[in-house]
Amino acid sequence: MIRESNESDRRLLTFPAVHPCEGISLPTLFTSLFTISSRICSFKSKVFSSNKKNARKAIRMIEVLQIFLEEILDQRWGVPDSVILSLSELHLTFQKLQFLLEDCTREGSRLYMLMESNRVATHFQVLSRSVVTALDVFPFSSTEISEEVKEQVELILKQARVGDFEVELEDKRAMMGVLSILNQFENTIIPSESNLRWILDHIGVRRWSECNKEIKFLDAEVGYERMKEDKGKLAVLSSLMWFMCYCRCVVIEVVDNGEDYPKSDCGKEREILNWCFNPGDFLCPISLEVMNDPVTIETGHTYDRSSILKWFGSGSLICPKTGKSLSSIELLPNLVLRRLIHRYCSKNGIPMADIGRRTRDRDNKATSQPGSFAAQEAMKMLASFLCGKLHNEAEVERNRAAYEIRVLAKRNIFNRSCFVESGTIPYLLRWLSSRNPTTQENAIAALLNLSKHPKSRSIMVQNGGLELIVSVCKKGMKLESRDHAAATLYYLASDEENRRLIGEEPEAIPSLINLLKDGSDRGKKNGLVAIFGLLFHPENHKRVLEAKAIPLLVSILKTCQREELVTDSLAVLATLAEKSAGAMAILQNGALHPTIEILNSSSTSRVGKEQCASLLLSLSVNGGANVVALLVKIPSLMGSLYSLLSEGTSRASKKASALIRVLHDFCERRPSGFKTPVLPQEQFVHVW
Structure with a gap:
């Protein structure tokens, strides 16, 4: 007769009730x-x-x-x-x-x-x-x-x-109090802490975790109204969200064990998440990119919102997967899947901003400015408040401030800009040397999130941050701190001059290589992408080889069950193989056959196959004729390469086409009766 309530439903004051069916007894x-x-x-x-x-x-x-x-x-x-x-x-x-x-x-x-x-x-x-x-x-x-x-x-x-x-009169008083404080934000007036506390007491919010739930709820509503492009409602909700953010930092004194607080068993949680969900399910069937805003259509299939809207915009009023005609093009947000995607990316150190340029550009536009003037000024005041806590207070206050900066800087571009302008970076760098493991972790995590802002990178370098960050990467007191430091180096390496400076730090590349050996899956991921970024500077190729990265990378190809780690390792190897020294070292460590097996596997993603083709092409060009001679003797290879021509990414298709030409040219040049020499095991490659 009546549907069960679902707390995850986005149903607020709409009451979707239904009449009893006709003829009911x-x-x-x-x-x-x-x-x-x-x-x-x-x-x-x-x-x-x-x-x-x-x-x-x-x-x-x-x-x-x-x-x-x-x-x-x-x-x-x-x-x-x-x-x-x-x-x-x-x-x-x-x-x-x-x-x-x-x-x-x-x-x-x-x-x-x-x-x-x-x-x-x-x-x-x-x-x-x-x-x-x-x-x-x-x-x-x-x-x-x-x-x-x-x-x-x-x-x-x-x-x-x-x-x-x-x-009720007390409700009216509380409502007027909230509106008055929002007006104070707009006029850059610091509100009274006692007034803030009275409002929180009135609505029964007394703990950090309770306050954080309010923020998350309002944030979800902001996202919903942003999709509807209702600017009036968006401004109100943004103001309320930042009211609660300000209260959480200024009024709430203790961070309780809310779900956003770092936990020692986060690795176990991450492992469970990885085993329970297949990352391939997070890809939009149209764009084949990770969905940032999954929506479900009439047939029950889910797509990324922007992709399906483009599909409908082209006049195709059918389901892309089933071909079934649609009587309605209503899009229902798949909030459960959206949370899983964001949680997966978060737990595996995959910045949501890196899941596709299309998504990144849209998100940057949406979050470059807050939804209201009150929210904007509240964030600026909060950045100044937290910077003061970093500078003046005791260890517990510094740790709390670093944690709040860590949480807020993760949210969007504007928050990062406010923290950069308020001068928090030098203080955060200072606390990387703290002997308190939690303070060090919160400081490096905050710097990681701030490093996504272009201006912050030069500030970190100018304040001696490279040496400090590398030190945490090498000997951070918590494994999570080392993971965050590696990811910070990845963002710093997005600037050309920083790639050179990081490479010249004696312990930088060795520390990243050590993460590949001893780090968590997240640390390995961060280490791989950081090394990949550093390889854009030519001098770093030699340094990576000298740090003995290739045996570890090849070991990942042979033994790792995590597809994203295998794909990232292939990308690093493909880059190293672009030079003859790197290609020879890769062959000597027996990477050729594992790469072909990954390419031939039906479970390998399109991106993984692209990296395989790229690596094999570089090895064929820079590894000598013996490599090509060995490849032409593998019957399954040609079929996989031809499949990439039609089913792979555009880049994979180009790589596969180039490799096919290399193999064909070799066969055409080979004289009649010529026997292809076997690749010497001791010089080039270990044959399984």
Whole structure:
């Protein structure tokens, strides 16, 4: 009769109730009404942060009506049409009231529901009158209910007709307090901490984790309104979100064990996540890129929003996967999959900004500025506040400030810009030398997120950051700190001059190589991409070879089950193979046959196959004729290369085409009866 509530649904004050089906039996309708009324009455024990009196009044009304339903549930009497009509309308109203109460008690939405108090009170009023309307046609004279119950019902209905559901005075005061503080933000006035604390107390938010849930809820709503391009609602929600961000940093004194706080078992959580989900499921079937905004269409298949919109825009009103014609092009956000994708990227050290240029450009545009002037000024004030904490306070305060910067700098470009401008980087670099493992981790994680801002990289280098970051990468007190340091070096290496400077740091490349051997999967990933970035500077090729990277890279090809690590290792090897010294070292370490096996595997991704083709081409060009002679003797290779011509990426197709030409040219030049020499094992490659 009524769908189960789902906390993950994005349903706020919309109440998608449905009428009972036609021809429903009276006992079934009564049973469903009684079930819903019981659910409504169960809200009596829950906490309402606002509209408390209105909610209690509505629940009391349903409690009386539930007694009425209990008395008539087992009665045998004729069923006039007015009874079915009355109970059907009552059923619809009960559903809406249940949804309203769910919204009022929804976790993380307390500030939002406070600011919607006028609208919520109106909903209570309308639903109360709807109950009266539904029972106006009920034939009470045809039922055998007790006079006491009948009197209670009549009294409740009379009160509902004349009663008002108004916003409580304390709720009004809290709403005005929030608006006043937002106005202070706009005028760059620092709000009173006592006023902030009173508002948090009013809505029952007293812990860091509770405050963070409010921020996450509002952030999700901001994203939803941004997709709808409702600028007015977006500005309001952005302001409220930054109100809570400011409160979290300034008012809340202790970071409790919220889900965003670093945990010692994060590696185990990451491992579970990796085993449970196939990253291939995160690719859009149209663009073959990781989906940043997955949406589901009528057929139940999921695509990235921008890709499917382009598909529809071209006039193709069919499902790309099934070819089925669509009667509707409504897009439903797949929030569960979106969270899984973001969590997977986060746990594996894959910056969401690196999952595709198309996605990156759109996200940068969306987050380059906050949604309102109040949000903008609140963030600037918060950056200054946290910078002061880094400079002046005790160890516990410095650690807390570094953690908040870490969390906020991860969010978007504007936040990073504010922290860079406020001067936080020199202080964060200073605390990399802290003997407190948590402080060091939070400082390097904050620097990692800030390093995504172009201006921050030069500031880090100018303040002696390279040596400090390399030191953490080599001997950080926590494995997570070493992982973050490697990722920071990756972003620093995006600037050409920094590639040279990092390469000249004696311990930089060896530290990254050590991560490939002893680091976590995330550390290996960060080490690989950092090494790949450094190889754009020619002098670093020799340094990577001297650090004995190739045996570790080849070992990953042979033994690692993580596809992204194998793909990244192939990319590094392909770059090293562009020079003869690198190609010879790769052959000597037996990389040729594992590469061909990966290329021939049906489970290898298109990007992985592209890197295989690139590596094989470089080895063929720089490894000598003996390599080509060995490749032409492998029957399965040519089929895989021809498959890449039609099924691979554009770059893979070019690499495969070039390699095919090399193999054909070799065969054409080979004289009749010529026997291809076997590649000397001791000089070039170990043959399995």
